[in-house]
Amino acid sequence: MMVRRASLEDAAGIAAVQVRTWHAAYAGLLPQEHLDRRTVALRTTQWNDRLRLGEEDVFVACDPRGMIVAFATGLASSEPVEGFDGEIGAIYVLPVAQGQGLGKRLLSAVGMALRAKGFQSAWLRVLSDNTPARRFYEKLGAEIICETTEEIDGFLYREHFYGWRDLSKL
Ligand SMILES: CC(C)(COP(=O)(O)OP(=O)(O)OC[C@H]1O[C@@H](n2cnc3c(N)ncnc32)[C@H](O)[C@@H]1OP(=O)(O)O)[C@@H](O)C(=O)NCCC(=O)NCCS
Incomplete structure (x- = not known):
């Protein structure tokens, strides 16, 4: 599996x-509705915008055929979290590709970027x-930095904030 920086052509694969x-x-x-509304078409449009905007460091992992099987992103912190200047925006590894070290490699690439x-x-x-x-x-x-409650589609969810104070340890 290869880990590389995402290109503008990767929006559909990431989505x-x-x-x-x-x-x-x-x-x-x-809620299932929350998941169902976020279609590949919608996500592709969003990723096209995000990749073109270029505010995030986006890395993808590809299988030997070049198919994207995982991705992760890093960016400047989008909200004030005391003591932290960067943020991991997302990390997703296809179920079939999990447990093979890709998540670790992707976070390491994002951390270095x-x-x-x-x-x-x-x-x-x-x-x-x-x-x-x-x-x-x-x-x-x-x-663990803190715990909080987030409203999603009218329901309340517990969330944990995690962090690395020293990215060289990631
Ligand atoms: C969570 C996720 C990103 C991890 O990626 P991954 O590629 O499966 O994890 P890796 O194979 O890189 O694992 C790295 C290390 O973490 C450990 N690890 C991974 N998942 C673990 C688990 N559930 N419990 C304990 N250890 C775990 C591995 O054993 C490995 O340890 P090692 O370095 O000693 O070998 C991936 O499983 C995923 O996409 N899950 C579903 C989506 C999700 O929840 N994303 C996060 C949203 S906030």
Whole structure:
């Protein structure tokens, strides 16, 4: 598997990974309607915009045929989280590609890209009930920063904020 920076042509491939992985990871955690509304077509449009805007460092992992199977993003912190200047925007690995080290390689690539831009740290948010992802972040040395409640489609969800104060440790 190859990890590389995303190009402008990757929007549809990233969107497909995002939608499939969301359904697998969040079924039962988020309302099904919330998942169903976020189609590959909608996500492709959003990713086209995001990639063209260029505000995020986006990395993808590809299988030997060149198909995108995972992606992760990093950016300047989008909200004030004390002591943290960068943010991990997303990380999704297709279920078939999980457990092969891709998540770790992608976060490492994002961490290096953020450091190259002068960021020292990064935080992320995760549904508190998303236990596998939390174990993954903890395995990679993230610390819990805080817990909060987020409203999604009229329902309240617990979220944990995790972070790395020193991106060189990621
Ligand atoms: C969470 C996720 C990104 C992890 O990526 P991955 O490619 O499966 O993880 P990796 O194979 O890179 O694992 C890296 C390390 O974390 C450990 N790890 C991964 N998942 C784990 C789990 N559920 N419990 C314990 N350890 C775990 C691995 O054993 C590995 O340890 P090692 O370095 O000692 O070998 C991926 O499984 C995923 O996309 N999940 C669904 C979507 C999701 O929840 N995304 C996060 C949204 S906030």
